[in-house]
Amino acid sequence: MLGYCLDLMRLGRDGIRDNRLLWLLIAGFGLFPIFTHFADLPFWNDVAMRIMLLGMAAMGLNLVLGYGGMVSFGHAAFIGIGAYCVGISQFYGITNGWAHLLFSLVACGIAGLVIGYLALRTSGIYFIMITLAFAQMLFFLFVSLETYGGDDGMSIDRADFGVVDLYDPLRLYFLIWICLALVGLALMFIVRSRFGVTLRAIKSNESRVEAMGLVPLRFKITGYVISAVICGLAGALFASWQEYVSPDIMHWTRSGELMIIIILGGLATLAGPLLGAIVFLLLEEMLPWLLAVVAPAYAENWMILFGPILIMVVMFGRGGLVGLLDRWRAANKAGRLMP
Amino acid sequence: MTSNPVLEITHLDKSFGALTATKNVSFRVLPGEIHSLIGPNGAGKTTLVQQIYGALAPDRGHIHLMGRDITALSIPERVRAGIGRSFQISNVLMDFTILENAIIAEQARRGDSFRFLYPAFSDANLIAGAYQILERVGLADQAGRPAQDLAHGDRRILELALALATAPSVLLLDEPMAGTGPQDSRRMADIIDRLRGQVAILLIEHDMDVVFRLADRISVLVEGAIIATGTADEISGNDAVKAAYLGDEG
Numbered sequence: 001m002l003g004y005c006l007d008l009m010r011l012g013r014d015g016i017r018d019n020r021l022l023w024l025l026i027a028g029f030g031l032f033p034i035f036t037h038f039a040d041l042p043f044w045n046d047v048a049m050r051i052m053l054l055g056m057a058a059m060g061l062n063l064v065l066g067y068g069g070m071v072s073f074g075h076a077a078f079i080g081i082g083a084y085c086v087g088i089s090q091f092y093g094i095t096n097g098w099a100h101l102l103f104s105l106v107a108c109g110i111a112g113l114v115i116g117y118l119a120l121r122t123s124g125i126y127f128i129m130i131t132l133a134f135a136q137m138l139f140f141l142f143v144s145l146e147t148y149g150g151d152d153g154m155s156i157d158r159a160d161f162g163v164v165d166l167y168d169p170l171r172l173y174f175l176i177w178i179c180l181a182l183v184g185l186a187l188m189f190i191v192r193s194r195f196g197v198t199l200r201a202i203k204s205n206e207s208r209v210e211a212m213g214l215v216p217l218r219f220k221i222t223g224y225v226i227s228a229v230i231c232g233l234a235g236a237l238f239a240s241w242q243e244y245v246s247p248d249i250m251h252w253t254r255s256g257e258l259m260i261i262i263i264l265g266g267l268a269t270l271a272g273p274l275l276g277a278i279v280f281l282l283l284e285e286m287l288p289w290l291l292a293v294v295a296p297a298y299a300e301n302w303m304i305l306f307g308p309i310l311i312m313v314v315m316f317g318r319g320g321l322v323g324l325l326d327r328w329r330a331a332n333k334a335g336r337l338m339p
Numbered sequence: 340m341t342s343n344p345v346l347e348i349t350h351l352d353k354s355f356g357a358l359t360a361t362k363n364v365s366f367r368v369l370p371g372e373i374h375s376l377i378g379p380n381g382a383g384k385t386t387l388v389q390q391i392y393g394a395l396a397p398d399r400g401h402i403h404l405m406g407r408d409i410t411a412l413s414i415p416e417r418v419r420a421g422i423g424r425s426f427q428i429s430n431v432l433m434d435f436t437i438l439e440n441a442i443i444a445e446q447a448r449r450g451d452s453f454r455f456l457y458p459a460f461s462d463a464n465l466i467a468g469a470y471q472i473l474e475r476v477g478l479a480d481q482a483g484r485p486a487q488d489l490a491h492g493d494r495r496i497l498e499l500a501l502a503l504a505t506a507p508s509v510l511l512l513d514e515p516m517a518g519t520g521p522q523d524s525r526r527m528a529d530i531i532d533r534l535r536g537q538v539a540i541l542l543i544e545h546d547m548d549v550v551f552r553l554a555d556r557i558s559v560l561v562e563g564a565i566i567a568t569g570t571a572d573e574i575s576g577n578d579a580v581k582a583a584y585l586g587d588e589g
Contacts, residue, residue, distance in 0.1 A: 011458065192458035194446050201443045204434040211430070212447035213418035213505055219452070 015188045021322065022188070022271035025278070026181050033170055047285055049173055052180045053238050055277035058261040059183055059270075060230025065259065066268035067191055068223045069203030070120070073128045073255050074135030077115075078108045078228040080142065080250025082235025087245035088148060090156045097159030097166070097240075104236035105229050111138075112228025116221045135252060142247040153246020156239060166240060176237050180274075183230055188270055190226065199223050200268070264313055266322030275321050283309065343406060345370050345539040346391070346509045351400035353390060353563075360386040361397065362564040368509055371536040375550045376543045378560035379583075384543050385427065387560065388513050391541070392424050393417045405508055419450070423507030423538075427514045429494045431486045437497055438482035441469035444504035476500045476530050492523025496530065509539040516546055528553060551575070559583070 016023050029052055036044045061075045082104040089100050119130045143151050158166035166172045190196045202209050202216045209216050239245050257280070265276025287302040298304070317324040344367035353361035360383045368374045378384050389395040391402055393414040402410045409417050418424075432440045439460060445468040446452050446459060459465060473479040476496050486497060495515060502510055515531070516524045528549050534540060535555075544550050550557060551571045558568040561583045567574060574580055 008456070011456075015458075190455050192460070193456055194452045194454040194459045194462075196455075197439075197443060197459040198446075198452045201432050201435070204432045205430060207426075208430050208432055208501065209443075209447070210414050211418060211424050211426075211505075212444050212501065213415050213450075214447050214452060215413075215415045222453075 011189070012185070015192065019188055019270045021325070022184055022274065025271060025274050026177075026184055029177055029180065033173060045170070045173055047281065049176055049241055051277050051281045052176050053234050053241060054258070054261060054281065055274040056176075056180050056183050056237075057231045057234035058258045058265070058273035058277055059187055060227040060234065061258050062227075062262050062268070062273045063187060063190070063199075063223055063230070064227040065262055066272070067196065067203065068199045068220060070220060070224065071128050071259075072119075072131045072224070072227075073252070073259070074115070074131035074133075075227070075231050075258055076250045076252065076254035077135035077138045078111065078231035079235035079238060079254065080138060080247070081108050081111050082232030083239040083245045083249050084142060084148070084235075085232075086159060086236050086239040087154055087156050090159075091148060091154065095157070095160045097161035100159050101233070101236055104232045108228045108232025108235075109225055112225040113221065116224035116228070120217060120220050120224065132252060132255070135250065135255060139247050139250050139252070142250070149246065151247065153244060153248065155244050158240045158243060172237075172240060176241070179233060179237060183233070184270065184274075187230075191270065195219065195222070260310060262320075264310060264320055266320030269320075269322045272320055272322045279321060280310075342370055344368060344403075345405060346541065347401075347403040348387075348391065349401045349403070351387070351390060351402070352398045353386060353395065354398060359563050361390065362562070364400070364560070364563070364565050366558050366565055366568055368539045368541050369556075370539055372555040373531065373535055373540045373542055373553050375554035375557045376541060376560060377545075377547075377550055377557060382560045383563040384560055385513065386563075388424075388511055388541075388543060392422060392511060418505055418507075421506075421508035422511065423502040423505050423509070424511040425495075425498045425502045425513060425515055427517055429491070429498055431494055431497050431501060433487050434485075436483055436485050437473065437478055437489070438466070438469055440486055440497060440501060441472045441482075441504060442466065444501045445469045445472065448505050472500050472504045475503060475534075490523075492519045492526065495519060495523070495527060499527070499530065503534075503538070507538060509541060510534070512540060512542045512544075514543055514545060516544060516549060524549065 029048060032048050033045055036042055057075065057079055061072065064070045064072050085104040085107050086100045089103055094100070115131065115134045119127055119134065122130055142148065148154055158172060161175070164171050164175070166175065198209065198214065198219050202219055206216050235249065238249060261276040261280050262273050264280055265274065266272030283306055287305055288299055291302050291305070292299040313321065319326065346368040349365050351361050351364040364387060376384055376387070386395065390397045393412060397410065401408055404420055404422060407420065409420055412420060432443065435443070442460060442465045445465050470479055470482070473482055476499055478493070478497060478500060486494065489497065499512070499515060512531070516527055519527065524546065531540065531542070531553055542550070542553065554571060556568060556570055557574045558565050559574060559580050566583060567577045567580050569577070
C-alpha cells in the first residue's frame, strides 16, 4: 500500500515536471489573491474565478475535442446541467454543497452517457450537428420549465459546505482553485494512461485501433462521460459563483466559446485550455477598456479587434499559444547552441 | 492425414444488388502455410477479405477460425479470436512513433487498455513486448522515428508488425507490396517468408513473381468464384486458370 502511494507520488512528480506550464498557471491562480489584496483590486478575483471555471470546462472538453478528435459542439449543456442541479436542489430545500456536487456529477455522467451513446454512432459533421441538437434541446427544455424560472432563471445562494462558509472572502475562490487543480491532476494521469493513449490512437486512426481488437466506441463514450462530468463540476461551481442559474449558461455560443478557448490555447495539450481561457477572457475584459482610451467612439465595437486577433492566433500559431511558446523556446535554445 | 485448417471458408455468397461479388466460395488455409489468393482486377478479392475480416457480412456461408464459427462476430471480436490484417492502403497510427505504435498494439493484445493511472509509454512490460514485435520485422533499430516520417516501404512493414502484434492465428495480407519499389518489395517478401510456419497467412497479391516465390498453395478467384486451388506448379499448368487469368497477361 505504501509502495503504491510512493509510486503514484513519483508518477505525479514526473507528470508535473513534464507539464510545467499547466502547474505554473495553476500555482499562479493560487497566489493571485495575494496580488489583488495588495494591489487593492478585488474585482480581479472575480475575473480569475471566471477564468478558472471556463478553463476547467475547456480542459474537460479538450479530452474529447483535442485528445479524442470528437468535435462536440454541445458541451455547454453539461455546464448547464451541472448548474441547474445546484439550482433545482436548492429549490427543493437541499442546501448541502456536497449533495449539490454529487447530483451535478451523477447527472452529467448519465447525460454524457446517453448523449455520447447516441451521438458517437455518427462522426464528422453529423456528430457536430447532433451534439449541438442535444444541447439546444436541453437549452429549450430549461427555457420552458417555468417552475425553475424559465427564461429568467432563478437566484440561488452559495452552497453550504459545512465547515466552509462560501460567503467568507476567498472561500469560493479556493474551492474553485482546488477543483481546478484536481481536474488538472486527473487529466494529467488520464492522457498518459493506457486509456488516454488508446483515445489518442483512435483519433489518429480508428480503423487501425479496431484492427488491434479494441472497440473504439467504448473508449470514446468513456472519454465523453469523463469530459461531461468535468464540465458538470465547472457548471455546479459556476452556479455558486453567479448565485444565479438561467438557460443562458448553456447557450450554444458558450459551446463555441469553449472550442475557441481550446483552439486558441492549443488542442490536445494540458495547459492549452487554461492558457486559452486566460487570454480569451483577459482580451474580452481589456479590449473595451483599451479602446475606450484609444478610440472612445469605437469602444462598444471591441469585437472588431477581438475576432481578427483570434483568427491570427489560429492561423499563424499552429498548435495555438502552447505551440507558439514551444516553438519560441525551441528557437531560443537553438540560438543559444549556435557558436 | 491433413491437419485441421486454421481458416475454413465454406459456401460463401455475397452480392450487391444484381452484382454477385462472391459466388459459393470455399477454401481452407492450413496451419503455417502461405496461401495466396490471386485473380484479375474486379475478381472480388477485397470483398472476400472484407468478409473474412468482418467488415462485410456474407449473404450465406460460414467462416470458421480454428474450428470456431466466427461468421457473426464483429471486427474486434474476430481480431481477438485470431484474425490479423494489413490493409491495401497503409494503415498505421501516423501521430505516433514506431515504438508507440507497437506499444499500443501490445497493450491491445493484452486486453487491459481500460486503465487510467499508469503511463503507457513508460511501462517496461509494454516496451519489452513492443520491441519483440518490432524485432520480428527488423524495425527495432528505428523505434524512435515518427510513423509520419517513414518511407512508404517502412510504413508497410510497420503495418505488418501491427497486424502480427495481435498474435493472430491467421494473417490477412491485402497487397502488402502495393506501391512499394522493387527493393522494398523484396524486403517485405523476405519478412513474409520468415513468418512461414509461425502463422498461417492469406496473401492477396498482384505480383506473380512474389506469389510464385512465397505461396505454398494458391487459390484463383475469377468473377467471384474460386476456379482452382493448388501448388504453384499445379496452378501454372491449369488450363482454366490460363484461359481466365494468366492468359491475358501473356
